[in-house]
Amino acid sequence: MTADRPRRPVVSARLRILLWLIVVMAVAMGSVALAVRAILIAEVENDSVQLLEQEAREFEQFASEGLDPDTGRKFDDPGRLLYTHLRRQHADDDELLLGVMADGRIIRQDREGPYDLQDDAAAMRRILAAPGPSGRTPSPAGEIRWAKIETAGARPATFVIAYFIERDFAEVDQMVRVMGGVSALALLGGAGIGWIVSGRILAPVRLVRRTAAEITEQDLARRIPVQQRDDVGELAATFNAMLDRLDRAFATQRRFVDDAGHELRTPITIVRGHLELMGDDPAEREETMRLVSDELDRMSRIVEDLLLLAKAERPDFVQLQWVPVTELTSDIYAKVRALGDREWVLDGIGEGEARVDPQRVTQAVVQLAHNAVQHTGPGDTVRVGSALDDERARFWVADSGPGVRPEDRERIFDRFAHGGAAGRRPRTGAGLGLAIVTAIAAGHGGTVRLGGEYGQGATFELDLPRAGRGKGQQP
Structure with a gap:
């Protein structure tokens, strides 16, 4: 040792x-x-x-x-x-x-x-x-x-x-000695002034040090007041920005753990209960294994969605590139038609290029189409389209389902939130779909809007900057 x-x-x-x-x-x-x-x-x-x-x-x-x-x-x-x-x-x-x-x-x-x-x-x-x-x-x-x-x-x-x-x-030596005495006094005075001035200049640095020593994972809310417009002030501002990033990172981590624990607890309980009660009857064992397999699949989807939402906090969540909106819309339309037996309509198609992440945009629109399928029945109409102007690129999915109740219009974009109107099918998802769509829109610097009146269907629109000023990306 x-x-x-x-x-x-x-x-x-x-x-x-x-x-x-x-x-x-x-x-x-x-x-x-x-x-x-x-x-x-x-x-x-x-x-x-x-x-x-x-x-x-x-x-x-x-x-x-x-x-x-x-x-x-x-x-x-x-x-x-x-x-x-x-x-x-x-x-x-x-x-x-x-x-x-x-x-x-x-x-x-x-x-x-x-x-x-x-x-x-x-x-x-x-x-x-x-x-x-x-x-x-x-x-x-x-x-x-x-x-x-x-x-x-x-x-x-x-x-x-x-x-x-x-x-x-x-006399020259005497004059030099007098100069030396005066210089010594000036040196002492300058040292005193330098001590005071350096203390004032370095005060934010000491504050940064003390704040860094006092900050813990449970207390990231403290910030340093920025009062100087110089390098030291920039240091304090940079330190505050670092604390903001750490705060968001820990918040994302805690939210991930809380969400995972909350949402996975139910399928784990179901799996454990069925396994404990499973008997020797082959039919019962087959039914139990089917239920366990379904719950495990649901757990896997929840974990994948949570990991995707956690990754949305990273600067490289979206990879922007110039893509033809016409081709992107056609590809998305071809994919969503396989989601269910609906009356699929290509409602519009933008002409030109937009700087977006084609995979993330496709993922978001497919998720909106999947929600539309869940809240409509066979033969109902689901419209998919896009539009492009000088500033914005828009992608939307509109259905003829029951729509969203007014009291749920804001809440449904939160994690694990479900609309009050369940539509024509029982609820099967974890309530992360619209949260993922919101994260993809935010990664592009855009938003998700909900249109349509309750009882007359719902329209979800992805509104993105055409120039692609996404988070972590340079325009």
Whole structure:
């Protein structure tokens, strides 16, 4: 005996939707934060390059065009040039401007800079010894972006522009952290809203699940209210349609069992009683076997009729095809003439084609003719005919019998129902004939109508759509 497998924990659809929403939102917000950081870093890099280039251009322009305020002539002393230029510049908080003389003396602005670069001999040595006009170098205050320009003359000096970019990077990181905090709050808010919205959207699904769990074979009447015109609403509507089909199927099954039990109980009782009372007399035994055989035949007919009525609930009960009504009527007339010694009359014949099931139509009309034979006598008239127009196909059987009493006109189409006027012959059927005819008409999307006045005969007409819009069939 194998052990039962442990049940896997059930994760609700609502929770899965929320988790996917959180993951998608987190990935989207993280991607946005990374993209924003990359953009801001690129802007910081670009701004630092532009600042260095701008300071370099201003110094070059001042060196070539500027005049010494003391002499009114161009600068001939690099130290005087650097000193004058530095006094006129207003450096940013992260910017440091220095002048380095050939003898190593450093000229600086009279302000507190971001870092005492002039005291960092190693960093100054790297900047001055670098072959290019700009570059990067590390320092205790972070990375330095620098540019340098050498003055012309016998005693060249160097103008150094240093930009400490780490604080800009720190501001970018701080902004990204703020974005992360805001995104986290937005994520929590979005998760809460998603939980509420998903709950409202999935409410019909939960209702479907609970309804399915509560429905039993004895209780198929519950339905789900459809309030949304979307996929979830369609699910509820589809579920209701499924319940309708199940309800009809179980109702058909119960009705079949009830009808079979009700109608078969009598012949079974008759058969059992005659068999129990049967003696040894050959004539009595022969009579008993004849009665038993008749009852068994009747039971067989009842079962076949009940099975046919049960099959009428299936979509494939009728198989539609275009058939010539003239030929179908002629075939039906030839078959019904053998049912009894009556005055058979072909009352009319439709010309053209109709989309019907020829076997079911034949079965229905033959059943109507059989009823007419049961309620008439030899020599009475039974008329069979058909007619066809643009929309309808009609088949009828009319007899000259006693007709149907007004109080029975509706009831005779029910199962196991018999008319109050029995006609000229004792009742022999189970009362399923007209129910079968009604089922065949309904399978075609049509109806059965009863005409004629009581005492003047009866006319049963099968009225069907010519286009054959039958149940389970496409027009």
